[in-house]
Amino acid sequence: MTGSTAATADDHALAARLATETGAMLVGLTRSSAVDRRWSGLEYEGDRRAHLQIVDALAAERPDDIVLSEEGRDDPRRLGAERVWIVDPLDGSSDFGYSANWSVHVALVVGGEPSVGAVAVPGWGTTWATDPAPDLVPRDVESGADPRIVVSRSRSRYDGMRLSQALGADVYAVGSAGVKAMSVVRGEMDAYVHGGGLYEWDSCAPVAVARAAGLVCCHLDGSTLEFNKSDPWSPGLIIARPGLVEDIVSVMFDRQY
Numbered sequence: 421m422t423g424s425t426a427a428t429a430d431d432h433a434l435a436a437r438l439a440t441e442t443g444a445m446l447v448g449l450t451r452s453s454a455v456d457r458r459w460s461g462l463e464y465e466g467d468r469r470a471h472l473q474i475v476d477a478l479a480a481e482r483p484d485d486i487v488l489s490e491e492g493r494d495d496p497r498r499l500g501a502e503r504v505w506i507v508d509p510l511d512g513s514s515d516f517g518y519s520a521n522w523s524v525h526v527a528l529v530v531g532g533e534p535s536v537g538a539v540a541v542p543g544w545g546t547t548w549a550t551d552p553a554p555d556l557v558p559r560d561v562e563s564g565a566d567p568r569i570v571v572s573r574s575r576s577r578y579d580g581m582r583l584s585q586a587l588g589a590d591v592y593a594v595g596s597a598g599v600k601a602m603s604v605v606r607g608e609m610d611a612y613v614h615g616g617g618l619y620e621w622d623s624c625a626p627v628a629v630a631r632a633a634g635l636v637c638c639h640l641d642g643s644t645l646e647f648n649k650s651d652p653w654s655p656g657l658i659i660a661r662p663g664l665v666e667d668i669v670s671v672m673f674d675r676q677y
């Protein structure tokens with residue numbers, strides 16, 4: 421071991437640059453008249469081009485590292501690798517071309533820890549990263565106000581009802597995991613609660629950024645998140661302001677699957 425596996429300042433900068441550049445390419449694609457939009461053609465082309473842009477750049481800039489991408493083939497060498505990039509080239513792709521609610525996720529897991537991450541939300545003109553870390557916006561309303569919680573669109577009815585009834589939460593629903601997580605980072609929401617499973621590429625970069633901003637990230641039962649597992653599927657997720665986590669776990673602990 422040379423010690424060269426640890427994340428460097430260059431890794432943080434590279435993640436942010438790849439997320440931003442890929443987001444810009446995708447915005448250009450939404451404006452292109454050359455893509456056939458029928459049968460989810462835009463979504464398909466966005467997934468494909470974003471994946472290629474990120475994996476080609478990582479192959480050139482980090483040739484010794486392994487990549488796990490939603491759109492790529494799973495490389496079994498990642499299980500023995502110290503450094504693994506986990507990327508979702510286009511998160512929230514069903515919104516791609518139709519709303520601002522999609523994102524690009526680039527994360528680097530070192531020794532199982534999401535050490536580096538960047539989430540670009542081009543519709544908001546911003547990329548959040550781990551270094552420099554975002555400032556967590558202080559909640560600008562009086563304490564004791566109802567928590568604002570964003571949940572998955574597909575689970576909004578039941579999970580949203582529970583959170584609303586038990587915690588008095590104002591509940592919102594969005595598709596993209598990156599957009600939901602960044603809405604907490606930028607202070608619009610107090611928590612993101614994902615009932616049921618998701619994949620590591622959905623959560624890895626958002627978790628890296630959210631932790632850098634001082635938010636707590638865990639499973640719905642409060643247990644520790646793990647990354648670069650043999651099965652990249654992951655039970656539910658909480659990203660929240662520290663003071664809210666216990667309350668959310670008490671309501672959602674049995675909604676992991």
Ligand SMILES: [Mg+2]
Pocket residue numbers: 467490508509510511512513
């Ligand atoms: Mg995707």
